Amino acid sequence: MKIAVLSTVKSLYSTRRLVEAAEKRGHECVVIDHSKCYVGIKQGKPSIHYKGQDISDIDAIIPRIGASVTFYGSAIVRQFEVMGVISANPSQAITRSRDKLRCMQILSGAGIGLPITGFARTTSDVDDLISMVGGAPLVIKLLEGTQGIGVVLAETKKAASSVIEAFYGLGNNILIQEYIKEAKGTDIRAFVVGGKVVGAMKRTAKEGEFRSNIHRGGTAEIIRLTKNERETAIAAAASMGLTVCGVDMMPSDRGPLVLEVNSSPGLEGIEKATKKDIASEIILYLEKQFELKKAAKPEIRKKKKKESNL
Ligand SMILES: Nc1ncnc2c1ncn2[C@@H]1O[C@H](COP(=O)(O)OP(=O)(O)OP(=O)(O)O)[C@@H](O)[C@H]1O
Numbered sequence: 001m002k003i004a005v006l007s008t009v010k011s012l013y014s015t016r017r018l019v020e021a022a023e024k025r026g027h028e029c030v031v032i033d034h035s036k037c038y039v040g041i042k043q044g045k046p047s048i049h050y051k052g053q054d055i056s057d058i059d060a061i062i063p064r065i066g067a068s069v070t071f072y073g074s075a076i077v078r079q080f081e082v083m084g085v086i087s088a089n090p091s092q093a094i095t096r097s098r099d100k101l102r103c104m105q106i107l108s109g110a111g112i113g114l115p116i117t118g119f120a121r122t123t124s125d126v127d128d129l130i131s132m133v134g135g136a137p138l139v140i141k142l143l144e145g146t147q148g149i150g151v152v153l154a155e156t157k158k159a160a161s162s163v164i165e166a167f168y169g170l171g172n173n174i175l176i177q178e179y180i181k182e183a184k185g186t187d188i189r190a191f192v193v194g195g196k197v198v199g200a201m202k203r204t205a206k207e208g209e210f211r212s213n214i215h216r217g218g219t220a221e222i223i224r225l226t227k228n229e230r231e232t233a234i235a236a237a238a239s240m241g242l243t244v245c246g247v248d249m250m251p252s253d254r255g256p257l258v259l260e261v262n263s264s265p266g267l268e269g270i271e272k273a274t275k276k277d278i279a280s281e282i283i284l285y286l287e288k289q290f291e292l293k294k295a296a297k298p299e300i301r302k303k304k305k306k307e308s309n310l
């Protein structure tokens with residue numbers, strides 16, 4: 001196969017590992033900066049170009065789309081899709097997962113465990129919003145936050161109201177969430193590939209901190225998931241339509257609660273914590289899809305293409 005890793009930075013651990021794993025399995029692998037790709041949209045002849053060359057000969061892509069180029073990156077993945085190229089994740093699912101609120105709404109509709117979460121636009125109903133998530137202590141999250149930045153624990157109702165008002169005053173979109181005290185500063189990252197959990201780690205917050213992000217001083221170790229945790233991770237990935245993803249969950253008295261489903265999960269943390277070759281799992285998944293595509297009769301392929309949900 002000719003595989004392309006869509007990544008803006010060649011030297012990133014995840015990008016390097018994917019190239020290494022693909023080459024180890026005998027594939028040709030290139031790194032393509034999706035932000036520099038451009039497309040031709042013609043009747044029945046979609047094309048994709050990079051650095052002056054037509055790169056329509058690629059068999060499979062692994063999108064590693066950063067948050068800052070979601071719109072453009074997803075459009076490039078979509079172009080590969082309309083050309084019939086296999087993708088580690090569908091473009092639509094990537095866009096879906098990028099929006100924390102949309103992600104929570106989809107998970108909620110699919111009946112997956114999640115912390116009770118509220119979303120509002122103004123401060124007029126703050127009291128009701130706070131009681132909806134079970135009162136203080138509660139967690140307030142900036143919708144655009146990442147790496148634990150913009151995640152605030154408000155211990156009292158008074159503190160919660162002030163922080164919520166301050167965020168609204170600054171024009172920020174926020175989520176208000178039930179505080180899961182049983183999690184005790186830990187969360188679980190399950191790495192799902194093709195409907196299976198291929199690795200899992202537990203992240204623990206540093207002393208005195210409730211956020212387990214590695215960027216906030218947290219540590220990671222391998223963990224064996226319970227049946228419930230495994231099933232929750234698989235169901236969360238499926239509900240989002242993601243085939244390669246990281247599902248973040250918190251343990252609680254009522255079972256695992258999903259925080260987020262990440263469509264470009266980093267490989268470094270999970271491979272180092274689990275000592276597993278996760279990159280090769282992604283390549284194996286693409287190989288399987290490629291075989292299925294080859295085995296499908298031409299008329300089925302055509303039909304599938306027509307039905308594709310862009
Ligand atoms: N409702 C909650 N109750 C208890 N702890 C929480 C809750 N929400 C988040 N945390 C802790 O804070 C950490 C950061 O929260 P979250 O993952 O939602 O935001 P983020 O890491 O900034 O965003 P992203 O995962 O998109 O990068 C979690 O890993 C978890 O340890």
Ligand SMILES: [Mg+2]
Pocket residue numbers: 147148213248260
């Ligand atoms: Mg997180």
